[in-house]
Amino acid sequence: MPPRITPLTDPDSSPSSRRLAWLASDAEGAPVGSAFLWLSGRKGQDHRAELEITVHPAERRAGVGGALLDAALTTARGDGRRSLVARVTAGSPGEPFLAAHGFRQVLALTFARLPLPELDLDAVTGIVERPHPGYELRSWDGVVPSELAHTFADSRRAMDDMPMEDSDLGVDVWDVERVVAVAEAVLDRGDALHTVAVVDRSDGSVAGFSELVVPGDGRGDAQHYGTGVLPEHRGHGLGLWMKAESVRAARLRYPELAGLLTDTADSNTHMIAVNDTLGYRPTHRELEYRLDL
Numbered sequence: 240m241p242p243r244i245t246p247l248t249d250p251d252s253s254p255s256s257r258r259l260a261w262l263a264s265d266a267e268g269a270p271v272g273s274a275f276l277w278l279s280g281r282k283g284q285d286h287r288a289e290l291e292i293t294v295h296p297a298e299r300r301a302g303v304g305g306a307l308l309d310a311a312l313t314t315a316r317g318d319g320r321r322s323l324v325a326r327v328t329a330g331s332p333g334e335p336f337l338a339a340h341g342f343r344q345v346l347a348l349t350f351a352r353l354p355l356p357e358l359d360l361d362a363v364t365g366i367v368e369r370p371h372p373g374y375e376l377r378s379w380d381g382v383v384p385s386e387l388a389h390t391f392a393d394s395r396r397a398m399d400d401m402p403m404e405d406s407d408l409g410v411d412v413w414d415v416e417r418v419v420a421v422a423e424a425v426l427d428r429g430d431a432l433h434t435v436a437v438v439d440r441s442d443g444s445v446a447g448f449s450e451l452v453v454p455g456d457g458r459g460d461a462q463h464y465g466t467g468v469l470p471e472h473r474g475h476g477l478g479l480w481m482k483a484e485s486v487r488a489a490r491l492r493y494p495e496l497a498g499l500l501t502d503t504a505d506s507n508t509h510m511i512a513v514n515d516t517l518g519y520r521p522t523h524r525e526l527e528y529r530l531d532l
Contacts, residue, residue: 246260274292276290328524329523342528343529347504347524350525351520352522366483371475374446434451447478462500
């Protein structure tokens, strides 16, 4: 008997993003799988839908995943999306499932962790102290200072040409209102947001940034949210400089913090080299698959 697919209501939808959900159950009503579909409402990214499907191991190869996928596909097409993407851990059952349903691999990501207790603090401090003529480092906690807000928002375009292979990511549009809202959302959930930026001394504008989110209790692992340098300022080692300062500050400010987490597209050889220099160690890989609708 085919599974019963029940649409669910997500209370966390917002003007910039909607999440839809479905629950699969067997003949007795027991849950056997679920699916989530994220629909971005942001200009420049409203062509994509992101999918996550989970099926109980004992119920795989029985049509549960396919039924959940059909429900998500119908919704994504009805919403006018042009591509559906899903991420799976490399080597997991999700790979053959997606391939069998017409998805193609478009992106590979390597996840890495820097164990802070093992950090060579002197070496990282040495990187931070190297001179970078014409530039200076600025750091802040939480919301960006008002005098840097506009150029910080403008600097987000540093991520527009980030190597993302054929994932059809689109252009992520940022303004001051959005960077403030993101910072406030991190703070509202009880975490800490620390930003390191490079400022061009010639005009006081932000040339690049590196963000780190630390758990509110200062323990466990912190997560890098992104590091980017504007194209016109590349070639000066600014990415390594900023990330090294982010690492150094985290080690000194949070003595109980266990590690720092980051993820990088395999094609982004520059950032992989930065991570390697700082001592990040690969933990696993994820693959992104895409289906054109």
